Amino acid sequence: xxxxxxxxxxxxxxxxxxxxxxxxxxxxxxxxxxxxxxxxxxxxxxxxxxxxxxxxxxxxxxxxxxxxxxxxxxxxxxxxxxxxxxxxxxxxxxxxxxxxxxxxxxxxxxxxxxxxxxxxxxxxxxxxxxxxxxxxxxxxxxxxxxxxxxxxxxxxxxxxxxxxxxxxxxxxxxxxxxxxxxxxxxxxxxxxxxxxxxxxxxxxxxxxxxxxxxxxxxxxxxxxxxxxxxxxxxxxxxxxxxxxxxxxxxxxxxxxxxxxxxxxxxxxxxxxxxxxxxxxxxxxxxxxxxxxxxxxxxxxxxxxxxxxxxxxxxxxxxxxxxxxxxxxxxxxxxxxxxxxxxxxxxxxxxxxxxxxxxxxxxxxxxxxxxxxxxxxxxxxxxxxxxxxxxxxxxxxxxxxxxxxxxxxxxxxxxxxxxxxxxxxxxxxxxxxxxxxxxxxxxxxxxxxxxxxxxxxxxxxxxxxxxxxxxxxxxxxxxxxxxxxxxxxxxxxxxxxxxxxxxxxxxxxxxxxxxxxxxxxxxxxxxxxxxxxxxxxxxxxxxxxxxxxxxxxxxxxxxxxxxxxxxxxxxxxxxxxxxx
Ligand SMILES: [Zn+2]
Numbered sequence: 215x216x217x218x219x220x221x222x223x224x225x226x227x228x229x230x231x232x233x234x235x236x237x238x239x240x241x242x243x244x245x246x247x248x249x250x251x252x253x254x255x256x257x258x259x260x261x262x263x264x265x266x267x268x269x270x271x272x273x274x275x276x277x278x279x280x281x282x283x284x285x286x287x288x289x290x291x292x293x294x295x296x297x298x299x300x301x302x303x304x305x306x307x308x309x310x311x312x313x314x315x316x317x318x319x320x321x322x323x324x325x326x327x328x329x330x331x332x333x334x335x336x337x338x339x340x341x342x343x344x345x346x347x348x349x350x351x352x353x354x355x356x357x358x359x360x361x362x363x364x365x366x367x368x369x370x371x372x373x374x375x376x377x378x379x380x381x382x383x384x385x386x387x388x389x390x391x392x393x394x395x396x397x398x399x400x401x402x403x404x405x406x407x408x409x410x411x412x413x414x415x416x417x418x419x420x421x422x423x424x425x426x427x428x429x430x431x432x433x434x435x436x437x438x439x440x441x442x443x444x445x446x447x448x449x450x451x452x453x454x455x456x457x458x459x460x461x462x463x464x465x466x467x468x469x470x471x472x473x474x475x476x477x478x479x480x481x482x483x484x485x486x487x488x489x490x491x492x493x494x495x496x497x498x499x500x501x502x503x504x505x506x507x508x509x510x511x512x513x514x515x516x517x518x519x520x521x522x523x524x525x526x527x528x529x530x531x532x533x534x535x536x537x538x539x540x541x542x543x544x545x546x547x548x549x550x551x552x553x554x555x556x557x558x559x560x561x562x563x564x565x566x567x568x569x570x571x572x573x574x575x576x577x578x579x580x581x582x583x584x585x586x587x588x589x590x591x592x593x594x595x596x597x598x599x600x601x602x603x604x605x606x607x608x609x610x611x612x613x614x615x616x617x618x619x620x621x622x623x624x625x626x627x628x629x630x631x632x633x634x635x636x637x638x639x640x641x642x643x644x645x646x647x648x649x650x651x652x653x654x655x656x657x658x659x660x661x662x663x664x665x666x667x668x669x670x671x672x673x674x675x676x677x678x679x680x681x682x683x684x685x686x687x688x689x690x691x692x693x694x695x696x697x698x699x700x701x702x703x704x705x706x707x708x709x710x711x712x713x714x715x716x717x718x719x720x721x722x723x724x725x726x727x728x729x730x731x732x733x734x735x736x737x738x739x740x741x742x743x744x745x746x747x748x749x750x751x752x753x754x755x756x757x758x759x760x761x762x763x764x765x766x767x768x769x770x771x772x773x774x775x776x777x778x779x780x781x782x783x784x785x786x787x788x789x790x791x792x793x
Pocket of ligand 1: 306307308462682
């Protein structure tokens with residue numbers, strides 16, 4: 215290079231240097247500095263500060279770099295060392311049912327038969343005789359005793375009040391319930407369970423008999439009341455740094471409602487709404503195609519506030535009621551707990567392989583992302599087998615198919631998920647609440663495949679984290695707990711509610727757990743380029759925490775809350791006047 219051109223290059227460089235040093239940077243609306251910004255970017259970079267303009271992240275970096283974005287109108291928050299993480303995403307929950315579940319009365323949080331009976335007795339003191347005492351989503355395996363209360367126990371505390379413990383797939387009623395509902399010794403119904411030896415009614419009924427019960431009609435809420443309840447529920451989520459939700463199940467009506475809330479600017483979480491496929495009695499490719507043709511939109515349609523999620527079916531029952539479909543028998547202990555008579559019982563499956571194949575292949579043809587509620591190893595294997603076959607004719611990988619719950623994943627299942635790019639949408643809260651019961655029912659060997667987080671991550675399977683929150687409002691006592699910090703703590707420690715540690719070799723790191731609740735979930739909704747990490751250009755969704763999730767004593771992780779939650783650059787929750 216000639217000397218002259220080198221000189222001119224140098225002078226250009228000096229000019230640019232002076233220019234940028236003097237030119238003030240366009241100012242930001244909000245600056246957070248002097249903190250520990252856990253960006254969850256590709257290198258898991260930790261920064262000091264960040265700048266937000268409108269609803270997006272403008273810059274992330276050192277205090278010095280970010281300070282340059284301060285203008286006369288910039289709001290500046292000194293984090294004083296506090297930790298900031300990307301807004302948390304819950305990959306599976308049911309905010310609508312949860313939002314009105316305690317509008318009328320609180321649902322109790324009971325852990326023992328004694329607490330349960332004491333609570334029922336308390337209810338009889340305040341409720342008029344003949345008024346129903348109902349507990350929704352009551353799972354007896356979550357009691358220390360792991361059994362239903364007996365009919366005699368229920369009658370002893372509630373002789374004049376009808377009691378119904380509703381466990382979704384089955385439930386317990388007392389004698390007054392039977393009288394009021396016209397159920398007698400003579401009632402012939404397969405859903406009414408009798409004692410094997412005496413033939414007497416046990417008080418246990420299957421879901422098929424629920425409609426015989428003369429329970430009072432649920433109060434119907436107006437559209438406005440529904441939105442109000444939902445707004446309150448979303449605010450409770452915001453308190454835990456949650457800024458995006460995957461609605462586990464629903465229809466286009468729910469999409470409309472969330473869209474309406476978005477238009478009114480009262481939505482405090484971004485929505486990814488799964489659509490439950492209502493199937494006919496006879497399922498063929500044609501009948502499924504007929505249905506899907508009527509749908510206006512599919513996965514991904516919408517904007518960053520409300521988007522259509524996956525097409526979903528419910529493949530089996532659940533682990534709490536002995537209705538998850540397993541590869542092996544449920545076994546003797548389960549037979550006692552759940553009143554199973556059939557020695558070859560493996561659980562409940564809602565679709566045959568042919569039916570599932572018809573559904574999944576048509577969904578794939580129509581370019582839906584497909585997902586299914588599958589809670590046992592048997593349904594996981596069946597689903598993956600069908601995914602594999604569908605993939606032969608048209609690739610499913612780019613559509614990010616997923617398995618909701620899953621729970622039990624064999625080595626082969628994990629391998630196939632990796633190959634097909636199938637995501638595991640898991641609920642650590644179930645591990646926390648139910649791993650002890652599962653170990654006791656299925657034994658030490660079979661529990662090895664229960665929530666194998668590390669094996670899955672090591673194999674390269676994408677894990678998503680969600681709560682399956684259904685009823686109650688409190689983050690930690692709800693069914694299921696929606697506190698994402700409790701969930702992350704569970705994945706890191708493998709500790710359960712009973713205090714045991716189950717399968718410690720499947721524990722994952724704090725960083726991995728945090729990814730599961732942020733960037734991994736952003737991938738699951740095809741939104742990894744706009745959220746899930748704190749990077750320039752992404753949506754300004756984040757939470758300032760009460761504690762440092764990466765370095766606090768491990769058992770403190772579950773106690774973390776958000777101090778300040780920011781969604782699209784706006785503060786939507788604050789527990790402090792400090793900032
Ligand atoms: Zn669910």
